[in-house]
Amino acid sequence: MAKSFKDAQGREWHPKVTCLTLQRYEEDAGIALLTAFNAPAPKKETDQARGRRMNEVLFHGRMGNLVKLAFFACAREIQERGVGQEDFAEALADQAMMVAASEAAGEALADFFQSRPAEK
Numbered sequence: 001m002a003k004s005f006k007d008a009q010g011r012e013w014h015p016k017v018t019c020l021t022l023q024r025y026e027e028d029a030g031i032a033l034l035t036a037f038n039a040p041a042p043k044k045e046t047d048q049a050r051g052r053r054m055n056e057v058l059f060h061g062r063m064g065n066l067v068k069l070a071f072f073a074c075a076r077e078i079q080e081r082g083v084g085q086e087d088f089a090e091a092l093a094d095q096a097m098m099v100a101a102s103e104a105a106g107e108a109l110a111d112f113f114q115s116r117p118a119e120k
Helices: 019-029 033-037 047-059 063-073 075-081 085-090 095-114
Strands: none
Touching: 019 033, 019 063, 019 075, 063 075, 063 085, 063 095
């Protein structure tokens, strides 16, 4: 289950990745997520090294892409609350909030790719 995070307004967000999330993020950021998740890992790669490599592949070193993923992963809540993309980004007022948002969205992304259909 993905983590939640709070913004500077005290609003709690619960990122959830769906196929629509992936489609919107890929179109906006120009990054193919399936390719990124299927990239071969070097032998004996540490978790920390894998995290750095995945961040580079997924976000191309751009902090704005982290915010975009969080935005698209929280799209349903954002729509329900009537918050715009700029307002959402502005409410991630410091590095700690942006890191919390990106970690929560990244965990939701990992959950999506690790989920399996229910067995009958």
